[in-house]
Amino acid sequence: MTDPHILLPGKRVSLAMPHRDHLPDYHRWENDPSTILGFGTQVPQPWEVRASGWEAAGRNRDFPQFEVITTHDLTPVGVTTLQIDSAVRTAEYVILVAPEARGKGLATEATALTLQWAFEYAALRMVWLKVLEPNSAGVTAYRKAGFKPAGRLRQSGYWLGHPCDELLMDAVAEEFSATPA
Numbered sequence: 001m002t003d004p005h006i007l008l009p010g011k012r013v014s015l016a017m018p019h020r021d022h023l024p025d026y027h028r029w030e031n032d033p034s035t036i037l038g039f040g041t042q043v044p045q046p047w048e049v050r051a052s053g054w055e056a057a058g059r060n061r062d063f064p065q066f067e068v069i070t071t072h073d074l075t076p077v078g079v080t081t082l083q084i085d086s087a088v089r090t091a092e093y094v095i096l097v098a099p100e101a102r103g104k105g106l107a108t109e110a111t112a113l114t115l116q117w118a119f120e121y122a123a124l125r126m127v128w129l130k131v132l133e134p135n136s137a138g139v140t141a142y143r144k145a146g147f148k149p150a151g152r153l154r155q156s157g158y159w160l161g162h163p164c165d166e167l168l169m170d171a172v173a174e175e176f177s178a179t180p181a
Helices: 020-030 033-039 048-060 106-121 136-145
Strands: 006-008 013-015 067-070 076-085 091-099 126-132 149-159 164-174
Touching: 006 067, 006 091, 006 106, 013 076, 020 033, 020 048, 020 076, 020 091, 067 106, 067 136, 076 136, 106 126, 106 136, 106 164, 126 136, 136 164
Parallel strands: 091 126
Antiparallel strands: 006 013, 013 067, 067 076, 076 091, 126 164, 149 164
């Protein structure tokens, strides 16, 4: 395996081009029970679905994905995605962090780097996300990275089998600072 193609370096993590050789890792992370809980997907995803989704995403300019790697040893620890609506220059943000890398503050830096890419390189006006309200770690990481509360979808998700609200958060280019709090 060759060294990763780093797109945007950070202090503890960097954004790199995703690599097909890491697809089994991405699939394992997505099917971890805590990921399924956080995404609200409720069911695991078969390998065939993930592999075909990789191929389709790679052909779509409006769906850039970034591999999150540690700066000290270049280990993949996550993936971030911008689902761009090019007509209005906005994007939905999604992050996936390896279960073994959670709770270390890496999601905050990866999110801030992705916002930096969105505003400085992709020239987007706004980036938004949805997060299940009980996911307090996610909400905290997003706030620290630059997202602000933007609304609520009542009873639109599930957490541990119970209905819950989804919080909408957004970040706009004019308010974004590349240095996370």
